[in-house]
Amino acid sequence: MTNRKQPVFIYDERETQYKFNDDHPFNQLRLTMTVDLLRQAGALPDSVIVTAQAATEQDLLRVHTPAYIEAVKALSSPQPEERWIKEAGRFGLDTDDTPYFPGMHEITANVVGGSIHAVDLVMSGEAPHALHLGGGLHHAMQSKGAGFCVYNDASAAIAYAKEKYGAKVLYIDTDVHHGDGVQWSFYSDPQVATLSIHETGKYLFPGTGAVNERGEGEAFGTKVNVPVEPYTEDESWLECFSEVLGELIARFQPDLIISQHGCDAHAFDPLAHVHCSMHVYKAMPELIHRLAHQWCAGRWVALGGGGYDIWRVVPRAWSLLWLVMSEQALLGQLEAEPQLRLPQAWLNAWQGKSPVQLVDTWLDPVETWSPIPRRQAIAEKNRQTKEIAMMYLK
Incomplete structure (x- = not known):
């Protein structure tokens, strides 16, 4: 291996083929737009981009059952056999959210392979940090697809880091939807800590992630959930996130951080109700970056995730993540x-394709947004939840 000693950006255009149908909200055009924005900003030279091999059967079997993998393969055919179509429901692959599609095994195995390669690059010391925006499919269960996720690349990367490197892993999930698939994969494993900050499951898929889900057996206290209220804004979100993460990482002292960066807690996202701005998507990775260097020699793998306003939110949020991770000079300008x-060339390239007016600045002009009427009550409820979440961390 060459010694890069700089963050790497794992990207393969084949991952844009992870597509259920033309009307599905999970639209990988957001990946293409993010890469284009970073290139137009001069922040993504070819020298930092790497591709990865598809995950092996062994990689998938660490977190998925043989029967489920067999079903995914069979339903990946352009014309699946009738018996497998009848079985699709048993494996969660016949819903509007997660319908089977041609080639899904090969395409999703590539996604899993990218996240595993990110772990190798970081744990081997070849790179201090690695970003794989095609990853972050955190809802897939051991034997069931769910929530737009077929294979769980985050769980597979964690399991790989444990097996190959003996690593203690802290998984941080900032998607607006609870990181259920990862939590349940390691619910009784004391070598994996999970922190998920998400909109309360009272109102949002998947309905889990309550503050009293803490792990079981020797892993009790290593699973932490911060379910925030609908219409939570930047200040309250960041207060909850930073205080709980600070306590958890000091207690757990991981060898590696793997973080999931769904950006659907933004106010513009159509599938949820949290009201954060782009400020969160700069401040949050800055905190993770700092803590990675403080607690685990900088070892940090970041993955993508949800995000359904692909025009105004995802390219900016994911680009800010890379700007922070790679310490770009552009941050100083910001x-x-x-x-x-934003770069005018990028705005010119995408405005004609967008059904909405693009935001033309890196950060949101929040001073022009209408204030949330219940701001104080929401912040106070979140503060109470935060204190309960930290009950076993002090």
């Missing part, structure tokens, strides 16, 4: 000029 504009 500090000096909070309303710094």
Whole structure:
């Protein structure tokens, strides 16, 4: 291996083929748009981009059952056999959310392979950090697809890090939907800590992630959930996230951080009700970056995830993640000029394709947003939840 000693960006255009149908909200055009934005900003040279091999059967079997993998393969055929079509429901692959599609095994195995390769690069010391935006499919269960997720690349990457490197892994999930698939995969495993901050399951899929889900047996206290209220804004979200993460990482002291960066807690996202701005998507990775260097020699793998306003939110949020991870000079400009504009060439390229007016600055002009009427009550309820979440961390 060459010694890169710089963060790597794992990207393969084949991952844009992870597509259920033309009307599905999971639209991988967001990957293409993010890569284009970073290139237009001068922040993504070819030298940092790497591709990965597809996951092996062994990689998948660490977190999925043989029967489920067999079903995914069979339903990946352009014309699946009738017996497998009848079985699709048993494996969660016949729903509007997660319908089977041609080639899904090969395409999703590539996604899993990318996240595993990210672990190898970081744990081997070839790179301090690795970003794989095609990953983050955190809802898939051991024997069931769910929530737009066929194979769970995050769980597979964690299991690989444990098996190959003996690593203690802290998994951080900032998607607006609870990171259920990963939590349940390691619910009784004391070598894996999980922190999920998400909109309360009272109102949102998957309905789990209550504050009293804490792990079981020797792993009790290593699974932490912070279910925030609908219409939570930046300040309250960041207060909950930073305090709980600080306590958890100090107690757990991981060898590796794997974080999932769904950006659907943004106010513009059509599938949820949290009201954060782009400020969160700069401040949150800055905190993870700092803590990675403080507690685990900088070892940090970041994955993508949800995000369904592909025009105004995802490219900016994911680009900010990479700017932070790779310590781009552009961040200094942004500090000096909070309303710094996006590259005009990118705006010109995508505005004609977008059904909405693109936001033309890196950060949101939140001062123009209508205030949330129940701000104080929401913040207070979140503060109470945060204190309960930290009950076993102090």
